Amino acid sequence: MVLYDSTRGGNEGIASAEAIKKGISPNGGLYVPRDFEKLTIDEIVTLKDMTYQERAVTVLKRFLDDFTIDELKDCVSKAYNNKKFTSPDIVPVKRLNDSLSILELWHGPTCAFKDMALQILPHFLVKAMEKTGEQSEIVILVATSGDTGKAALEGFADVEGTKIIVFFPHEGVSEVQKYQMITQAGGNVKVVAVKGNFDDTQTGVKRIFTDSQLIEKINRKNLKFSSANSINWGRLVPQIVYYFSAYADLLKANSIKPGDKINFVVPTGNFGNILAGFYAKKMGLPVNKLICASNDNNVLTDFIRTGIYDRRRQFVKTISPSMDILISSNLERLLYELSDHDSQKVSDWMKQLNEQGYYKVDTELIEKIQETFWADWSDQEETLKTIECIYKDYNYVSDTHTAVGVDVYDKYVITTGDLTSTVTLSTASPFKFNQSVCKALFNDDETDNKNEFELLELLSRKTGWPVPEGLKDLDKKEILHTEVCEKENMKALVENILL
Numbered sequence: 001m002v003l004y005d006s007t008r009g010g011n012e013g014i015a016s017a018e019a020i021k022k023g024i025s026p027n028g029g030l031y032v033p034r035d036f037e038k039l040t041i042d043e044i045v046t047l048k049d050m051t052y053q054e055r056a057v058t059v060l061k062r063f064l065d066d067f068t069i070d071e072l073k074d075c076v077s078k079a080y081n082n083k084k085f086t087s088p089d090i091v092p093v094k095r096l097n098d099s100l101s102i103l104e105l106w107h108g109p110t111c112a113f114k115d116m117a118l119q120i121l122p123h124f125l126v127k128a129m130e131k132t133g134e135q136s137e138i139v140i141l142v143a144t145s146g147d148t149g150k151a152a153l154e155g156f157a158d159v160e161g162t163k164i165i166v167f168f169p170h171e172g173v174s175e176v177q178k179y180q181m182i183t184q185a186g187g188n189v190k191v192v193a194v195k196g197n198f199d200d201t202q203t204g205v206k207r208i209f210t211d212s213q214l215i216e217k218i219n220r221k222n223l224k225f226s227s228a229n230s231i232n233w234g235r236l237v238p239q240i241v242y243y244f245s246a247y248a249d250l251l252k253a254n255s256i257k258p259g260d261k262i263n264f265v266v267p268t269g270n271f272g273n274i275l276a277g278f279y280a281k282k283m284g285l286p287v288n289k290l291i292c293a294s295n296d297n298n299v300l301t302d303f304i305r306t307g308i309y310d311r312r313r314q315f316v317k318t319i320s321p322s323m324d325i326l327i328s329s330n331l332e333r334l335l336y337e338l339s340d341h342d343s344q345k346v347s348d349w350m351k352q353l354n355e356q357g358y359y360k361v362d363t364e365l366i367e368k369i370q371e372t373f374w375a376d377w378s379d380q381e382e383t384l385k386t387i388e389c390i391y392k393d394y395n396y397v398s399d400t401h402t403a404v405g406v407d408v409y410d411k412y413v414i415t416t417g418d419l420t421s422t423v424t425l426s427t428a429s430p431f432k433f434n435q436s437v438c439k440a441l442f443n444d445d446e447t448d449n450k451n452e453f454e455l456l457e458l459l460s461r462k463t464g465w466p467v468p469e470g471l472k473d474l475d476k477k478e479i480l481h482t483e484v485c486e487k488e489n490m491k492a493l494v495e496n497i498l499l
């Protein structure tokens, strides 16, 4: 059986159901698989003729081997079906030119890639509760920079045996994102705006998760905290699937031959999405480089180039807000994997980050990281310019996050001359960040004085792309959540809701 340990030590050796239920280890570390089976090239070739659902089961069973195949099939079919996803391929690959394709991860109900994980996580959790004989109700706490919140709400609303509380930074999300959340229906949902940025919000939630007194209090009420943030292994593992799926689709299109290595470009903030690519590689997927694309909050670019992670810098609010992050939680898992599971070192670095705001890893480790990862960033001018170029050159409408990826890809090719087949992960529908997309594509006199909801219509009319179902008529829905809280009061508010 695959055993899961905390990145901060203790050799817990728990099964995946237990790791998913707990979300984070009691010692503050993240769960990672001690070891897992690889897929051979022949097995990867067989993915070619499978549906996305079949590909998902094939990959997931290597990690969640305490779940039966029927349980996995059940979770997969509840999550990835044509009621929830508007594309029959679930994650279609669109070819832009000979070397560059786009993997569209936003055909789910909230129009962003977080649906890929959050449509299936609630089903994993419910099964995990059954399997571990859990009687108490699960309370999901989420800190969101915009997309996670809505995706988690869509995933958990009215799922029996769960409650969900979502915190979002008061002025850190787009109007569309805000309306998606504050209009969320469901008997078990609560949505709260926090006066602070995403890091404040995430830090607040982490504090609540590790507050032993509060945990004891809610346990007495037969409630248990769990996380839907990308620190939960159940969030990360479904993301490994689409790396294999993209590879299988390139094989199917004869763009590559079995065993050919490809690059992936990943617009990332929390290091979750790109880490899933790392696990795909470790699992046997032929990957040349994983290209880490950041916006002005380029803490990861600096880290991958120098080995110094330093969050002591100005936080920039950008047009790709879902990547406005200075603490990339999932990086901890990579450090653990590439330092040969040295939990002592990982704990020390995380302690230093927490107390002093930076850490520096050993030369040997950063060289290992650079064997697989390459990093650069795109400023906001460049991002807008890229949206314009992609539209002109390929008639393809890209959102701001995806454009960060494509711009960094251009920089990669210019710097390295590497023309290996490359897939850029597209993490949001352009309609979700329509203000910036319209600004990039149209003249001021066409967009002036239009709100985000009018811009949705404009973008659709001018490009011929339909407004996605999940974003239609949002401003006409009833507002159900109006609470705003100080960042210091998040814990009190949770107590208030639950006790």
Ligand SMILES: *Cc1c(COP(=O)(O)O)cnc(C)c1O
Binding pocket: 112, 113, 114, 147, 148, 230, 267, 268, 269, 270, 271, 272, 273, 274, 322, 323, 401, 427, 428
């Ligand atoms: C969350 C998000 C990202 C960043 O994902 P990570 O898990 O932080 O790597 C990128 N783009 C969009 C649209 C997102 O919602």
